[in-house]
Amino acid sequence: MATRMVFALAALASLCLAEDPKPDIPPIHTSIVITASPTQPDVDRRNSEVFSRTLFSRDDQIFHVLDAGINAGQHEGGGKSVEIRRFGFNLDHGGVNGGLKVLVDDVQQNQSTQGHGQGYLGSLKSLSPELIQEVNVINGPFSAEYGDFSGLGVVHIRMRESLPDEITARIQGGSFGSFRTFLALSPELKRGEAFVAYEGSRTDGPFESPLQYRRHNVTANLTRRLSDHQSIGFKFNGGLNTFNSSGQIPLDEVAAGRLDRFGFVDPSDGGLVRSGTAGIYYRRNDDKGNVFKADAFVSRSLFDLYSNFTFFLNDPENGDAIQQHDSRLQEGANVQYLHPSRFSWGQSLLTTGANYHDNQINVGLYPRMGRVPTGVTSRANVRVTNGAGYVQESLSLFSNKLQLGAGLRFDEFRFNVADRVDPSATETQNAGNIQPKASLAYTPSFRVPVTFHVNYGRGISTSDARAVVQYPDLARVATTDFYQVGTSHHMGRISVSTDLFWIDRSNEKVYIPDDGSFEFKGPSRAYGFEAKTSVQLTRSLSLNSGITKVLNAFYRGTFPRVYVDSAPHFTASAGLTLAGFHGWSGSLRMRAINHYRLDGEDPGIVASGHTVLDFGMSRRLYRGVEFNLTVDNMTNRNYYETQNDFESRLPGEAAMSRIHATPGYPVTVMAGLTFRLRGK
Numbered sequence: 001m002a003t004r005m006v007f008a009l010a011a012l013a014s015l016c017l018a019e020d021p022k023p024d025i026p027p028i029h030t031s032i033v034i035t036a037s038p039t040q041p042d043v044d045r046r047n048s049e050v051f052s053r054t055l056f057s058r059d060d061q062i063f064h065v066l067d068a069g070i071n072a073g074q075h076e077g078g079g080k081s082v083e084i085r086r087f088g089f090n091l092d093h094g095g096v097n098g099g100l101k102v103l104v105d106d107v108q109q110n111q112s113t114q115g116h117g118q119g120y121l122g123s124l125k126s127l128s129p130e131l132i133q134e135v136n137v138i139n140g141p142f143s144a145e146y147g148d149f150s151g152l153g154v155v156h157i158r159m160r161e162s163l164p165d166e167i168t169a170r171i172q173g174g175s176f177g178s179f180r181t182f183l184a185l186s187p188e189l190k191r192g193e194a195f196v197a198y199e200g201s202r203t204d205g206p207f208e209s210p211l212q213y214r215r216h217n218v219t220a221n222l223t224r225r226l227s228d229h230q231s232i233g234f235k236f237n238g239g240l241n242t243f244n245s246s247g248q249i250p251l252d253e254v255a256a257g258r259l260d261r262f263g264f265v266d267p268s269d270g271g272l273v274r275s276g277t278a279g280i281y282y283r284r285n286d287d288k289g290n291v292f293k294a295d296a297f298v299s300r301s302l303f304d305l306y307s308n309f310t311f312f313l314n315d316p317e318n319g320d321a322i323q324q325h326d327s328r329l330q331e332g333a334n335v336q337y338l339h340p341s342r343f344s345w346g347q348s349l350l351t352t353g354a355n356y357h358d359n360q361i362n363v364g365l366y367p368r369m370g371r372v373p374t375g376v377t378s379r380a381n382v383r384v385t386n387g388a389g390y391v392q393e394s395l396s397l398f399s400n401k402l403q404l405g406a407g408l409r410f411d412e413f414r415f416n417v418a419d420r421v422d423p424s425a426t427e428t429q430n431a432g433n434i435q436p437k438a439s440l441a442y443t444p445s446f447r448v449p450v451t452f453h454v455n456y457g458r459g460i461s462t463s464d465a466r467a468v469v470q471y472p473d474l475a476r477v478a479t480t481d482f483y484q485v486g487t488s489h490h491m492g493r494i495s496v497s498t499d500l501f502w503i504d505r506s507n508e509k510v511y512i513p514d515d516g517s518f519e520f521k522g523p524s525r526a527y528g529f530e531a532k533t534s535v536q537l538t539r540s541l542s543l544n545s546g547i548t549k550v551l552n553a554f555y556r557g558t559f560p561r562v563y564v565d566s567a568p569h570f571t572a573s574a575g576l577t578l579a580g581f582h583g584w585s586g587s588l589r590m591r592a593i594n595h596y597r598l599d600g601e602d603p604g605i606v607a608s609g610h611t612v613l614d615f616g617m618s619r620r621l622y623r624g625v626e627f628n629l630t631v632d633n634m635t636n637r638n639y640y641e642t643q644n645d646f647e648s649r650l651p652g653e654a655a656m657s658r659i660h661a662t663p664g665y666p667v668t669v670m671a672g673l674t675f676r677l678r679g680k
C-alpha cells in the first residue's frame with residue numbers, strides 16, 4: 001500500500017513513470033467518460049491524490065502540477081485565464097499557434113471566437129480540485145479522438161462520480177486575506193454514485209489595488225447503474241467569479257522606482273464571469289469487452305472583462321480602457337464505440353466515434369470610462385458549428401513486443417457572422433480538414449529495459465470566425481504536423497523516457513480582440529527534445545524530474561530569419577515526494593523556465609526566466625481529520641508570470657515600446673484542515 005501511495009503522490013512533481021516493459025492494449029476505463037489513449041509513453045497521467053491532498057491558493061495552479069513541459073502564467077493576477085506556453089510557442093489563452101485542448105468530462109473548455117481571444121480557457125475557473133479523478137496529458141495531436149486546438153497536446157480532466165467519504169469538508173486560509181471552503185456530500189447508493197459540492201473562496205492578492213477575487217462553484221453528479229452492463233450519469237457545474245485587476249504594468253517604471261512591482265495604472269480593470277454546464281452520459285458494455293458510450297451537454301456563460309493594455313496610447317485624454325463581452329450558448333454531443341479483439345498472434349482495439357459542437361455567441365468590444373461603455377468598436381452575432389468523425393486502430397503483436405497504431409479524423413466547420421456594426425462583414429464560410437495519426441512502439445527484448453517509440457499526428461486549430469469571414473481567401477484552419485521519436489526504460493526503481501520532437505505549423509491568422517485588428521503568422525517550425533525520470537529512493541521517498549528543451553523555433557521562408565517569440569525554450573520541473581511515512585506526506589517541487597525573446601527580430605528584447613520552489617505537506621491528526629500546509633514560492637523569488645513587449649503611453653508622457661508584465665506571487669502560505677467523515 002505504501003508503495004502505491006509513493007507513486008500516486010509522486011505525480012505532484014508532474015512526471016509519470018514509464019510503462020511496464022510488457023505493455024498491453026490501453027485499458028477501457030471504468031468511468032463512463034469517453035476516452036481512447038494512443039500508444040504509450042506519450043501520455044502523462046495525474047491521479048486524484050495530486051488534487052485532493054494539495055491546498056491550492058490560486059485556481060490556475062492546476063496547470064503548475066501538470067508540468068509536462070507546460071508553462072502557464074497569469075495576465076491579470078487571478079481571475080483571468082492563464083497564458084500558456086509549450087514547445088516554444090505562445091498559445092495565448094490556449095487557442096492559437098496549435099493550441100492546447102482542454103476538456104472536462106468531454107466538454108471542450110477552449111472557447112472559439114471568444115471576447116478575449118481564440119480558444120479562451122477561462123471556464124476552468126469553475127473547477128474544484130478536490131473533485132478531479134484523473135488527468136491525462138497527451139503530448140501532441142496523436143489521438144484521433146481530439147480535434148480543434150489539439151495541435152500541441154491535450155489535457156483531459158475527468159471528474160469524480162462520487163467521493164470515498166460521505167462527507168468531505170475543507171477550510172483553509174492564509175496570505176493576502178485568502179480564505180477558502182469546500183464541502184461535499186456523497187451518499188452511498190445501492191445502484192449508483194452521487195455527490196453535490198460547493199466551493200467558495202476569496203483573496204486580495206499582494207497587489208496595492210486589492211484583487212477582491214471572489215469565486216463560488218457548485219458541482220453535482222448522479223450516476224445510475226441500470227444493470228451490470230449499463231450506466232447513465234447526470235452532471236452539473238456552475239460558477240460565478242468576480243475580480244479586480246492590476247493588469248500588466250510597464251517594467252521600466254518599476255525599475256525607475258516610480259511604480260511598485262505590485263502597483264497599477266488603471267484601477268478600473270477586472271472582470272465578471274458566470275457559467276453553467278449540464279451534461280448526460282451513457283455507457284454500455286458486454287462480456288466480450290465491447291463498449292458503447294454517448295454523452296451530450298448544454299452550457300451557458302456570460303463574460304465581461306475590463307482591461308487597459310496601452311493606458312493612454314490612443315486616447316491621451318480619456319485613456320484606452322475597453323470592455324470585452326462574450327455571451328455564449330453551447331451544445332455538444334459525443335459517441336464512441338470500442339471493440340477489442342484477440343487472435344493467435346496478437347490483439348487489437350478498434351475505436352470509432354463522432355463529435356458535434358455548436359456555439360451561438362454575442363461578442364463585442366466597447367470603449368469605456370470606469371466600467372461604463374461609451375461606444376461600440378465591434379459587435380457581432382456569431383455561430384460556429386463543428387462536426388467530426390474518427391477511427392483509430394491499435395495492434396499489439398508478438399507477445400506485446402510490437403505495438404502499432406493508426407488513426408484518421410475529419411472535421412467540418414461552419415462559420416456564420418452577422419456583424420452589427422459593419423453589415424458588409426456578414427457572411428457564412430465553411431472549412432474541413434483531415435488529420436492522420438500513426439504510432440509505433442517496439443521492445444526488442446523484455447530482458448533489456450528499452451522500448452523505442454515513434455509517433456506522428458496532424459492537429460488543427462481554427463481561426464476566429466470574424467477573421468474567417470473578413471479574409472475568406474485565406475486558410476480557415478491551421479494545421480500542426482507533430483513528429484516524435486524516443487525511448488523509454490524501466491530498471492527496477494528507476495524509470496526514464498526521452499524523445500526528440502519536430503513541429504511544423506502552417507499559416508495562421510489571429511484576430512486580436514483587444515483592438516479588433518488581425519495578425520498574420522507565416523509557417524513556422526520548432527524542434528527539440530524532452531527527458532523525464534522517476535526514482536523510488538525508499539518505500540516512502542521518490543524523486544522525479546523532467547525537462548523540455550526547444551533547440552530552435554522560427555518562421556520558415558524568412559530572411560533574415562524571424563524567430564518565434566514570447567515563449568521559453570527551456571522548461572524544467574522536479575519533485576522530492578514523501579508518502580505514507582508514519583502519517584506524514586509531503587513534497588518539495590521546483591519549476592523553472594529560461595529567459596526568452598519577446599521580439600522575433602531583435603534578440604535584445606527578452607523576458608526574464610525564473611526558478612520557483614513550492615512546498616506542501618499533510619499530516620493525519622485523527623481518524624478523518626487531516627492538517628494541510630503549503631508554502632508557494634518558499635524562497636520569495638521576485639519573478640514575473642507573463643511578459644509582453646508592446647507600445648503604451650502613461651499620462652503626460654510620450655508613447656514608447658516597453659515590456660509589460662504581471663508579477664508572480666511572493667511567498668504565500670496556506671494552512672487548512674480537511675475532514676473526511678463516514679468513509680464508504
